[in-house]
Amino acid sequence: MYLIPTEFAKAFQAIKQTSLSHSTCKVVIFASCLSIDAICASRMLSILFKKNLIAYQLIPVVGYADLKKKFSALDADVSNVIFLGCGGMIDVESYLEIDPQQLVDAESVVYDENGQTSFRFTRQVYIIDGHRPWNLDNLFGSKIITCFDDGGVDTNLENERAAYDVLVSIGSDDEGEDEEGEESEDGGDEEEDANSDTDDDDELDGSQESRKRRKSGNGKISKKRMVTSNEKVIDAYYNQGTTITTPVTLQVYSMLSTIGETSLEYLWFTIIGTTSLNSQYSALYDRCLPLLKDEVKRLENNSSASTGFVSGSKKSADSTNVTIDKDYSLFLLRHWNLYNSFFYSSYVNSKLQLYTAEGKKKLNTLFARMGISLTSAYQNWYYVDVDLKRKLPDMLAQHLQKYDYVIRDGFLRNYGYHGSVSASEFVESVTALLEYDAGEEEEEMEKRRRGGTSNGATEEPDKDIDQLIARRESQYVVNFWKSFDALADFKAIQRGLQIAKWQQKFVFDKGLEIFQKKMIKDLRVFRLVVLKGDFASGASISDTAKDGKGHDQIDAAIEIRTMGASKVFRNPLMLTKLGNWILDSCMEIDASALPLIIASLDTETDTYLVCGLPPKHRTSAEEADNIAMLNTFSLAFQEVANTTSTKARIDSFESSIIEIAKEDLQSFLERLTLSGLV
Template structure:
């Protein structure tokens, strides 16, 4: 079944209650990607602001690189572990039927927090110990799929039963057809008996037997005409619904793969619900979100409606105002870290490409001496005008979409770190 966003805090409360036993009740499976690592850091990794550390919840972290790791850990760690109460899967498990990889146990609840789509509907809608954290997609967009899934569950084993039922109806119709042939033969025999008087005595006995069979035919045809016919029509209508619901489920699974909301953002929602949000957790959520943006995993609508950075465009300071300043602000970032992408377009490995690059710098009014400087050591006036100059001249050289909305965080007087750089560093 699925857990609505408004019920995240209730799900976390169950973990807190189970941890009162003092034993290690939580096992966290972490996929090897930036979003999962950020969510894991927010939940559990040693630090002053992690949720489970504040609530004294004993837990164990297990990184996994594939489904085989999931099966191996199930055999070695999960099975016969009476102290274990919760399995938390971060960015893994949404696409598969988990009961094929994890042995069902009544005392263990499985929490699936995953941004991969489509959901395996058995995990989302079945009444089991598997709970998936819904980012809003299931409740708002999967109404038809849920209706179809519930209907198929109610129909049960119709797919297996319909074959035998249909064959029995076919046999009944064949028997009815045979009895109709028998009736025709009976009428022929009557005609023949009226013309042939020699065999009258012997045929009279046969006629009596045929009359009895004819009576059985009439009774059988009456029986078949109403109740069996109604049952057959009802079964055909049910079968039609069955195929309709199956098509809805198949279309959902065949629609491809995509990504939902990043799970680090969902973990920040959980922290907000229980009143434990802070800048540290927000920064991890920002890194996870930025990672999705850089890999084009956000929905098209979200990417076409980026957040406004008008409030921060006039910020001049590159470091903190105070030594303990840890503020986070929105800022547009350059895609210069995608070196292979823009180097391929400029062809800088060739002399012609180098000349084009130098020509671009010349048009932008940037000397080669400044180009060889570290960005932080460049003239401030050049850095301030870099965005405007790139917007004007870069498209002439095929360099489009060099800027995307992101965030930066200030670490006092030390430095200012962008979320994109932190994501690439992870």
């Protein structure tokens, strides 16, 4: 079943009623481990449950296998299970092997005067997930699963619901008619044999029976056609491709609104979760932006009215207000310098093709036309002349008129005298913490400090694939908690900003190398980039400081350890970031809108991590809402993997990510090219 936004309070009241009166933990939250949106939503629910004295457990999960393992280990007394950022696209009852009959509360069974029974279940599962398409069994076929709907079910799924109901009713009829149908069929055959030499009257009776059988046969044909036509409706819905239609944080905030629990803190987490989807789902962000702006204004006005103090008019040590401010498609502008913010901006870099020699000349020319000296361009933003900061929006609007997204409305949060961070910068910081693995580096430094040897000197590398996967997933969980804690720790956010700069440089260095070595292959239906072990193993980048005239001053190597020294692009977040930058750049070079497959080799497991990204189109801000970002790779990957002997593993909540054995990659790509599914 499902709840529309105005009914979300029912879910919270049910959770509160079944959990508050118990001393043991009755609520478990499963949160998608690699989603900033889900991490923010889990933080919001954590604050809500603590405030209402509801004991809960938060469990980060990496993929479906991890979810199934941890779900099966739940205590039988757990009454409420919440999925954040996962579960919406699978048949939860079937996959997690949930038997509703075993969850019936025997003490709640009541018989009415007509002999009908009503009862409660000892456990309810709540799915808060923006991934689409929905699995229709969750929406329409389960009494223990409740889906938080964004309003799209009643509006957009009328045909699918009707088709689902028809198929369920036909399935129920067939179960009751199977035995009767078999007996009738056998009896008909015997009668036909017995009456083969009868008189005219018998022949007449036989004709009547024949007509009955023909009528029954026509009924079966009609039912078969009905099944086929309705199955086509369901298949068309499932096969349209995957996307995200609403942020998880926005759904949680909607629930908070219905119970009167909104606050600036909840709203900030909602803004962060929504902003985290902007890079891949810009139309979704644009659709949510007016709602978030209205809510900021409402809460700020309420705060001003209650205190008599206009929020944002003064700066104090404990000021943590959120304001609507100009945001830039320039990477970490408030925490870097103007030149690097331009150069390492995915949007600006691809538009001006700054990865080429000609593009770099364009950037220097652009600064000259805007009247910005290289001295100012290389100066840390904090020390840039106030007059230049004030005029910058007008300068960009004048000289970058055709680039709609360089300047746009965004959100800024102040942290007293410590400074301020925009929502987009906050997202970059938390994402960097989620991607970054300093575990091996710290462990090695600790061993050296104690006089021991490093891992690579004496220890045998772990070759057990299951152990390697388990170790990697455990690191994802560690990073989840680092990111979770950073949401309320400004010092951690500052550290994340520094890591984000290094990672962005690394991605751009590798992206430039991909273009220089012409590693992008056009396979007619999609573009392909394959990163071999030697390409992804280099983890150092050049961090060159500049003097006031733009000349090299210091050239220092920074070691990047993202999931280990040679594991940078084994992290799906980093691989997706590189893939999106390649797509943006290709869009400016070639008008053909082709999707991209990017694969990175893992030398430890001899597998490729393969990510499929939908095509990007040149759109203006007004046209963006008309472009549906549907990813068809999710269906294609599953179909090809199931119909071939490919050794593959599809476990990510993002179904367009798959792991393939090294020796099977070529045949998999060939079959995918010919499948017609992309």
